[in-house]
Amino acid sequence: MGERSGEDGLFAQAQIAPLTGLAESLGLDRNAWIQTATQPLPETLRLTMHHYDVDWTRQQLLAMGATPLSWSIGNEAYQLPFARGQAPRDGTRELLALLHDTGRVTRQEAASMLPILVLDPKPNELLLDLCAAPGSKATHAAERMAPSGVVVANEPISGRVNMLASNRGRLSLHNVMITQHDGRHVGRIPKPGFDAIVADVPCTGSATSRKNKDVWWSWSPKGGRTMFQLQVDIASRGAQLLRPGGLMVYSTCSIDPVENEAVIAELIRKCPWMDVVDIDESKVDGLVWHQGLSSWTPLNEDGNVSDKPEKVPFFDERYLPPNEQELLDALPKTRRLYPHDNNTGGFYVALLRHREDATPEGVAKTFIDKLAKRREDSGWESRRLDAPRANRHTVHGASEQEAAVIIEQCQLTTTDYSWWKRGKRMAIAPRLVHDRIWSQETPNKRGDRWPAGTFHPLQVLHVGLPAFVSKNGQWRARQESIPLLYDQLSNELVVIETDALMRLLGDEALEPEVIFGETTPPQGALLMRCHHPSGTLIINGWCGTRVTLMLDKAERRLLSIRLGLEEEE
Template sequence: MGERSGEDGLLAQAEIAPLTGLAESLGIDRSKWIQVATKPLPETLRLTMHHYDIEWTRKQLIAMGAVPLKWSIGNEAYQLPFARGQAPRDGTRELLALLHDTGRVTRQEAASMLPILVLNPQPNELLLDLCAAPGSKATHAAERMAPTGVVVANEPISGRVNMLASNRGRLSLHNVMITQHDGRHVGRIPKPGFDAIVADVPCTGSATSRKNKDVWWSWSPKGGRTMFQLQVDIASRGAQLLRPGGTMVYSTCSIDPVENEAVIAELIQKCPWMEVIEIDESNVDGLVWHQGLTAWSPLDEQGKVSERPQDVPFFDERYLPPSDGAILNALSKTRRLYPQDNNTGGFFVALLR
């Protein structure tokens, strides 16, 4: 394994990491992948929609060199001219912290804005976020739905519930209710159910290499296979809680098809009342992304395509591409985002009804 210190150590590890093998197996150019996926993310943020001095805040951001993320339709979002967490110490760092702490902006990775942009929740709706902490997606939805829409932000882990409550308070959001349940066992509400659900499930983070360098050393192909059942179970619970005609977004910060397309294939077989629907591209106009996969191959622990899929650790037939043509057609409606597409992290989203 490569040394973890310095850029040379990172690049050396990227050359041999199973994560690079995963990217290659998906048809991503190896050199482009390593070039972009080893670089720090730019600082990005959302401008709070209903803050009383939004004009002043916007001027401060533009003065810092902020550039609008034009594909963030319905929410002003910006990319700043420095790496995440590396604001200059000329007053910029202090001002940016002040803007965030006072609820004028929310620092958020650009890719993680996608679930709410895709779901497009509306006022007067009731939305459930199954795995809400630290709260960037729940608060994003709440701002768009205010003042008449309500977000139920659920988080099972006590320490993360505190972060969720802090972010709700930081933004002075009165339409967010916080609950603490295992996402697989969230209780029912009176019929007809939730209008919209966010299932941004726990994952291996294989698409987070630009903000979490440890992924280059820690990620292995068996990780997604160990997460699969948890992801299916959380998404299935969401499907059970959704009202007829309601919409649910499933998302991960992983590019592993076992955590993404394979989960969606299993979900629509397990919950036959659910269907994958087309994403309205006008909600993210200008974003470069890719259709979901309909073919992929299991990898061994070195990140190589295995000649005998049944021999990889924790193998299950459900991790393979489905043979049903209708399901394959549904998977093509999902979307993948790669780091080199828009100078972001990677992401996966699927919209279901």
């Protein structure tokens, strides 16, 4: 195997890597593949459209030389004129990091935006992301579905759950629920099921060579064969939870047909109520990509076409192209993206629908009880089960009276949320969470019913955005909630002059009369409005004997740069 250091070592390895053999077996030009797939990706990102600072942020990106990704329809995405992670050290690098850390942009590889662009989820829908962490696709969907649609972002691994929660808070998203299940065994929600499913499944990453150079050394053809069953099982669970008429997108960052077309073929065999449907090309207008394959050949471990496919490691006939004509007709409706097509990474995406005529009961297949008639004939009756016992991590629904106290103390105008409490924090979410999940009974597989007033059997860790925190009976809005609450804050907020804000950013603790004049100042947490030429700002502060700021390091630093107090590093 080649040396891993330097461009020469990478190029030499690409010449002999099994990954190049895979590309050639798919009909790609060897030289064009190596030339592009060994180069670093350009920096790409999504602009946070619901942030109050969207206009100012766009100006900063354009000043960096950003150009729009024209095929990213329905949201603003940009490509920057430098490689991923290689922003110039003239202030651009720090500013870009601050824009991401404060939720004004989200750095994301362009190709990984495709599943949500293709699925195109809508407000008022309930979407399940089966393998959500670190959250780029879940947050992308949530932004497009706001304010009324909800994303149930599922992740089995505890450490990655924390990444999900962090990204939800960074982007001030109130329409994300976070659950923790194995993707093959995600719990039910009440009937009729989910409106949309994202199955961006674990894969070998064979299309990620531009950001993960180790793939040139680590990838082998048997890798996809070892992932196949997991991918089928996760996608199958999504199909079982999808209501009739609902859409599911299946995707990987792999170009191996065993992880892509072969999985889709097996999924249709296992879940015949699902159909592969045509992707609306207008949703990615201008993108260059290719039809899915209906023919491919197994490779040996050297990346060469095997003259005895049944002898390759972990062989299974399901890894071969299908024989069924309906599957051969369906697979070209899926789409493949190669690195040299649009200067991106590689990707695979398929769009499927639960046929309504396949399930006249009008509910997800997981609810179809094959033994229901036999039970009825025996005199069996469905039981309402007891709700699981609560613990300190349990999320509880809050009362209207509790919400009214927060609305008054935090100077909010009329809000249209469902309210959820855990400990000293209060979260807000769309009403859809209450109406379609919390307030409905959920049948189990035996036909008994989990009661309303609980999320069970979903293992819910977080509901919505923890927007408020209580101390000594006083509620304050947390900094991460300000972009969400911006348009709902009272006009009665105290106005702070730019000079006073600059003094606070310079670590001064101001006498209250500097800001409040002769008015009696409030005590404790407060929100202040600053009318700055670059845009109106909402500032978190604290008023005791002196007034100080309550901003995290990134927000404070970005404000200091914006107001000209400090230069970028």
